[in-house]
Amino acid sequence: MKTRPLLLSLTLLAAPAFAETPAALPSADVFYRKGLEAIQAGDVDFARSSFEQALRLDPNHANARYQLAELNRTAPRVAAKGREAKFGAVMLPQIQFTDAELADALVALGQMVEKESKGGVTANFIVEDPRGKLAGKKITLQLKNLPAKAVLNYLLGQAGAKARFDEHAIVVQPL
Numbered sequence: 001m002k003t004r005p006l007l008l009s010l011t012l013l014a015a016p017a018f019a020e021t022p023a024a025l026p027s028a029d030v031f032y033r034k035g036l037e038a039i040q041a042g043d044v045d046f047a048r049s050s051f052e053q054a055l056r057l058d059p060n061h062a063n064a065r066y067q068l069a070e071l072n073r074t075a076p077r078v079a080a081k082g083r084e085a086k087f088g089a090v091m092l093p094q095i096q097f098t099d100a101e102l103a104d105a106l107v108a109l110g111q112m113v114e115k116e117s118k119g120g121v122t123a124n125f126i127v128e129d130p131r132g133k134l135a136g137k138k139i140t141l142q143l144k145n146l147p148a149k150a151v152l153n154y155l156l157g158q159a160g161a162k163a164r165f166d167e168h169a170i171v172v173q174p175l
Contacts, residue, residue, distance in 0.1 A: 028058035035067055042082015044075045076167040084165040088149030090117045095143040095151050102159045103127060105139040106172065109155065113148045123148070124169040133174040134159055 035050030048071055054064035071078065090113050097105050110123035127134060137159040143151060156163055156172070164171045 026057075028054040028061045028064065031057065032061060032064045032067070035064065035071075039067070039071065039078055042078055042080070042085055044071065044079050044082070047071055047078070079167040080165045083167070083170075084149070086117075086121050087113065087123060087152075087165070087170070088147050090121050090148040092116055092146055092148055092151055093144065095141055095146065097139045097141045097155075099138045099140055102134050102137045102139055102155065102161065102172075105141075105155050109148065109151060116148075121148075125172060126169045127172045129172075129174055131174070134161055134172070137161075 031050045031054035035047045035054065038044075038047035038050055048068065051064045051068040051071065054061050055068070058064070092112050093116070095109075095112070097108070100108070106123075106125040106127070110125055113121050113123045129135065139155055139158050141151070141154055141158070143154065152163060152170075155161075160175050161172050162175055164173070
Protein backbone atom coordinates (compact mmCIF):
# COMPACT_ATOMS: atom_id res chain seq x y z
CA MET A 1 0.00 0.00 0.00
CA LYS A 2 2.85 2.37 0.60
CA THR A 3 4.06 1.92 -2.96
CA ARG A 4 0.92 3.44 -4.46
CA PRO A 5 1.34 6.93 -2.95
CA LEU A 6 4.99 6.91 -3.95
CA LEU A 7 4.14 5.83 -7.49
CA LEU A 8 1.42 8.49 -7.68
CA SER A 9 3.92 11.13 -6.50
CA LEU A 10 6.43 10.12 -9.16
CA THR A 11 3.74 10.25 -11.84
CA LEU A 12 2.68 13.75 -10.80
CA LEU A 13 6.27 14.97 -10.77
CA ALA A 14 6.92 13.53 -14.22
CA ALA A 15 3.72 14.90 -15.79
CA PRO A 16 5.01 18.45 -16.48
CA ALA A 17 7.97 17.05 -18.39
CA PHE A 18 5.65 15.17 -20.71
CA ALA A 19 3.32 18.17 -21.13
CA GLU A 20 5.95 20.10 -23.08
CA THR A 21 6.22 17.93 -26.13
CA PRO A 22 8.07 19.02 -29.25
CA ALA A 23 4.70 19.70 -30.91
CA ALA A 24 4.06 22.47 -28.34
CA LEU A 25 7.29 24.26 -29.25
CA PRO A 26 7.36 26.68 -32.22
CA SER A 27 8.60 25.11 -35.43
CA ALA A 28 10.94 26.56 -38.03
CA ASP A 29 7.90 27.27 -40.20
CA VAL A 30 6.36 29.43 -37.45
CA PHE A 31 9.51 31.57 -37.29
CA TYR A 32 9.67 31.67 -41.09
CA ARG A 33 6.09 33.03 -41.27
CA LYS A 34 6.89 35.57 -38.54
CA GLY A 35 9.85 36.71 -40.63
CA LEU A 36 7.63 37.18 -43.68
CA GLU A 37 5.15 39.20 -41.60
CA ALA A 38 7.99 41.36 -40.29
CA ILE A 39 9.12 42.09 -43.85
CA GLN A 40 5.61 43.21 -44.72
CA ALA A 41 5.65 45.48 -41.65
CA GLY A 42 9.10 46.82 -42.55
CA ASP A 43 10.79 45.48 -39.41
CA VAL A 44 14.20 44.38 -40.68
CA ASP A 45 15.65 43.36 -37.29
CA PHE A 46 12.70 41.17 -36.31
CA ALA A 47 12.57 39.58 -39.76
CA ARG A 48 16.29 38.78 -39.62
CA SER A 49 16.08 37.25 -36.13
CA SER A 50 12.99 35.21 -37.13
CA PHE A 51 14.71 33.72 -40.20
CA GLU A 52 17.84 33.01 -38.15
CA GLN A 53 15.74 31.25 -35.49
CA ALA A 54 14.04 29.19 -38.22
CA LEU A 55 17.47 28.13 -39.47
CA ARG A 56 18.63 27.24 -35.95
CA LEU A 57 15.61 24.94 -35.63
CA ASP A 58 15.96 23.57 -39.16
CA PRO A 59 19.31 24.28 -40.85
CA ASN A 60 17.89 22.87 -44.11
CA HIS A 61 14.92 25.30 -44.26
CA ALA A 62 15.53 26.53 -47.81
CA ASN A 63 12.87 29.25 -47.74
CA ALA A 64 14.24 30.81 -44.55
CA ARG A 65 17.77 30.71 -45.99
CA TYR A 66 16.57 32.39 -49.21
CA GLN A 67 14.57 35.08 -47.38
CA LEU A 68 17.51 35.85 -45.11
CA ALA A 69 19.77 36.33 -48.14
CA GLU A 70 17.13 38.51 -49.83
CA LEU A 71 16.72 40.54 -46.64
CA ASN A 72 20.45 41.22 -46.52
CA ARG A 73 20.16 42.56 -50.06
CA THR A 74 16.94 44.57 -49.63
CA ALA A 75 17.16 45.71 -45.98
CA PRO A 76 17.24 49.46 -46.77
CA ARG A 77 14.14 49.17 -48.95
CA VAL A 78 12.30 47.09 -46.34
CA ALA A 79 13.24 49.59 -43.62
CA ALA A 80 12.01 52.48 -45.78
CA LYS A 81 8.71 50.67 -46.28
CA GLY A 82 8.40 50.29 -42.51
CA ARG A 83 9.24 53.95 -42.00
CA GLU A 84 6.53 54.95 -44.46
CA ALA A 85 3.95 52.68 -42.78
CA LYS A 86 4.72 54.03 -39.31
CA PHE A 87 4.61 57.62 -40.55
CA GLY A 88 1.33 57.01 -42.37
CA ALA A 89 -0.30 55.41 -39.33
CA VAL A 90 0.04 58.54 -37.17
CA MET A 91 -3.29 60.36 -37.00
CA LEU A 92 -3.13 64.14 -36.80
CA PRO A 93 -6.15 65.78 -35.14
CA GLN A 94 -5.79 69.23 -36.72
CA ILE A 95 -3.55 70.77 -39.36
CA GLN A 96 -3.59 74.44 -40.19
CA PHE A 97 -1.10 76.26 -42.39
CA THR A 98 -1.69 79.72 -43.85
CA ASP A 99 0.83 80.87 -46.44
CA ALA A 100 3.56 78.80 -44.82
CA GLU A 101 6.69 78.05 -46.81
CA LEU A 102 7.08 74.40 -47.70
CA ALA A 103 10.21 73.96 -45.56
CA ASP A 104 8.43 75.44 -42.51
CA ALA A 105 5.33 73.30 -43.14
CA LEU A 106 7.51 70.18 -43.30
CA VAL A 107 9.20 71.07 -40.01
CA ALA A 108 5.81 71.66 -38.38
CA LEU A 109 4.46 68.39 -39.81
CA GLY A 110 7.45 66.53 -38.42
CA GLN A 111 6.85 68.04 -34.98
CA MET A 112 3.16 67.13 -35.07
CA VAL A 113 3.95 63.55 -36.04
CA GLU A 114 6.50 63.21 -33.25
CA LYS A 115 4.07 64.69 -30.70
CA GLU A 116 1.09 62.56 -31.75
CA SER A 117 3.19 59.38 -31.82
CA LYS A 118 4.62 60.27 -28.40
CA GLY A 119 8.12 60.19 -29.83
CA GLY A 120 7.64 56.83 -31.55
CA VAL A 121 7.89 58.25 -35.07
CA THR A 122 10.36 60.87 -36.19
CA ALA A 123 10.00 62.52 -39.57
CA ASN A 124 13.41 63.52 -40.89
CA PHE A 125 12.70 65.62 -43.97
CA ILE A 126 15.42 66.44 -46.47
CA VAL A 127 14.57 68.84 -49.28
CA GLU A 128 16.63 68.17 -52.41
CA ASP A 129 16.05 71.24 -54.53
CA PRO A 130 19.30 72.36 -56.19
CA ARG A 131 17.52 74.76 -58.59
CA GLY A 132 15.34 76.35 -55.89
CA LYS A 133 12.00 75.41 -57.46
CA LEU A 134 10.43 74.76 -54.05
CA ALA A 135 11.96 77.71 -52.20
CA GLY A 136 9.07 80.17 -52.55
CA LYS A 137 6.18 77.70 -52.48
CA LYS A 138 3.43 78.67 -50.02
CA ILE A 139 1.16 76.16 -48.32
CA THR A 140 -2.35 76.81 -47.04
CA LEU A 141 -4.19 73.88 -45.46
CA GLN A 142 -6.97 73.34 -42.94
CA LEU A 143 -7.48 69.66 -42.25
CA LYS A 144 -8.78 67.52 -39.39
CA ASN A 145 -8.26 63.91 -38.38
CA LEU A 146 -6.05 62.69 -41.18
CA PRO A 147 -3.10 60.30 -41.31
CA ALA A 148 0.27 62.01 -41.59
CA LYS A 149 0.85 60.49 -45.03
CA ALA A 150 -2.31 62.14 -46.38
CA VAL A 151 -1.25 65.50 -44.93
CA LEU A 152 2.17 65.11 -46.55
CA ASN A 153 0.49 64.37 -49.88
CA TYR A 154 -1.58 67.55 -49.62
CA LEU A 155 1.56 69.57 -48.83
CA LEU A 156 3.43 68.06 -51.73
CA GLY A 157 0.52 68.59 -54.10
CA GLN A 158 0.35 72.30 -53.34
CA ALA A 159 4.11 72.69 -53.68
CA GLY A 160 4.50 70.65 -56.86
CA ALA A 161 6.79 68.18 -55.14
CA LYS A 162 7.16 64.46 -54.50
CA ALA A 163 8.55 62.45 -51.60
CA ARG A 164 10.62 59.30 -51.35
CA PHE A 165 10.87 57.37 -48.09
CA ASP A 166 14.44 56.28 -47.51
CA GLU A 167 15.77 54.18 -44.65
CA HIS A 168 16.49 57.20 -42.43
CA ALA A 169 14.73 60.16 -44.05
CA ILE A 170 11.88 61.42 -46.17
CA VAL A 171 13.40 63.07 -49.24
CA VAL A 172 11.34 65.84 -50.87
CA GLN A 173 12.07 66.87 -54.47
CA PRO A 174 10.36 69.02 -57.10
CA LEU A 175 8.21 67.15 -59.61
